[in-house]
Amino acid sequence: MDLQISGKKALVLGASRGLGAAIAKGLAAEGVKVFAAARNTDKIEPSDNITPIAVDLADPASVTRLIASLTEQEGVDILVNNSGGPKAGPALGQSRESWLAAFEAMATSIFTISGAMLEGMIARKWGRIITIGSSGVEQPIPNLALSNGVRAAVAGWSKTLAAEVARHGITVNMILPGRIDTDRVRELDGIKAEKTGASIEDVQSASRNDIPAGRYGRPEEFAAAAVFLASAQASYVTGSSIRVDGGMIRGL
Template sequence: MDFGLKGKRALVLGASRGLGAASVILLAEEGADVIAASRSGALPAGLPDSLKDRVSVIKLDLSDAGSVSDVIAFLGETPVDILVNNCGGPAAGPAKGQSVEAWIAAFNAMATPIFAITDKALEAMTDKGWGRVVTIGSSGIVSPIPNLALSNGVRGAIAGWSKTLASEVAASGITVNMVLPGRIATDRLAELDAGKAKKSGQSVEEVKAASRATIPAARYGKPEEFGAVVTFLCSEQASFITGSMIRVDGGMIKGM
């Protein structure tokens, strides 16, 4: 199936590794020209040599207001058809006892920058009458993950923004969706598993086995499986899907 992405330009945030890198690779495979944004400004991990002519890089640190402003200015000169929002998660910890400063820092590092970058990207999409905005969230939006209070809270706010925005821009040919990963085998998940193992006194393999036992598919997901869903939502065929949150979690979340 041709997703109709040849000649489209995409900007993917948090693109050097993990879910962002997987999204870059799948979009490039479908013929899009992809700008990979990350703090390092490096090419995405695992990018095949055959796709390197379709991928360029820019530096972006979502926690740095100046860096965010630079990317907004860049979008004024280099408009995009597709925006994939992806931000790292804050430190683990409970909801009780979190300082106001911690909440503000998490919101300003995760939510505020993608709101501003999206607003700028929407200008050109609106002029063209075509656009795709996909924001990578977390299963914690649907079922809060223990000890990830900052992430659960801020990503929940992002979900409300995404749903509201979808209604505002749908008539302009722009879709706005979220993709919610469950346990996908990325460096971030490995870090969380290692942290849980250290805290609980278990081995990392014991932590992984317990996690797999909660997933009907009985395994962690592959980054490329996640990237394929992101890419489909960016396609011509997904033009009537907007305001949605699609889980890629192997059946882990039991809610309707």
């Protein structure tokens, strides 16, 4: 299938590893010119279709520099909002500073970048905004209070924005990953193992038992959903939250 996005430009945040890296490679394989953004770009391998670009989403000045750089190049057609997760921990006892830091890095930064990139998308009457969320938006994950809270706010923003820009040929969607085999998930498995006294193997086995597919997902499987949402064929899909979780979330 020709996704009809060859030659488009994309910005993928958090592209140095995990889901962001997989999405950047998936888009590049379709002929998209990808700006692969991360705080540390050393792990991003440049290619004909992938250009590393530095940004620290927790630093407003860094976000401003990123926007200025891309605005000089007339923005992008596809924006993949992907922020790292905050530290694990319960809701009880979280400080005001922790909540503000998490919101700045995971919400305010992507709201600001999206607003700036939308100017060009509206002018061109074509655009795709895809935000990577978490299954915690639909079923809060124990001991990830900051992530559950902030990502829920992002989900509300995404749904609201979708209705505002649909008439301009722009779609706005979220993708909610389940247990995808990334460094972040392995880190969380390690924290759970340390907290419970179980081995990492036992923690992972218990997680697999909760997934109807019986395994963790692969980053490239997740990326395929993002690449489709970026395509011309997905032009009537907007305001949606799509789960890629092997059936883990049992709710409707």
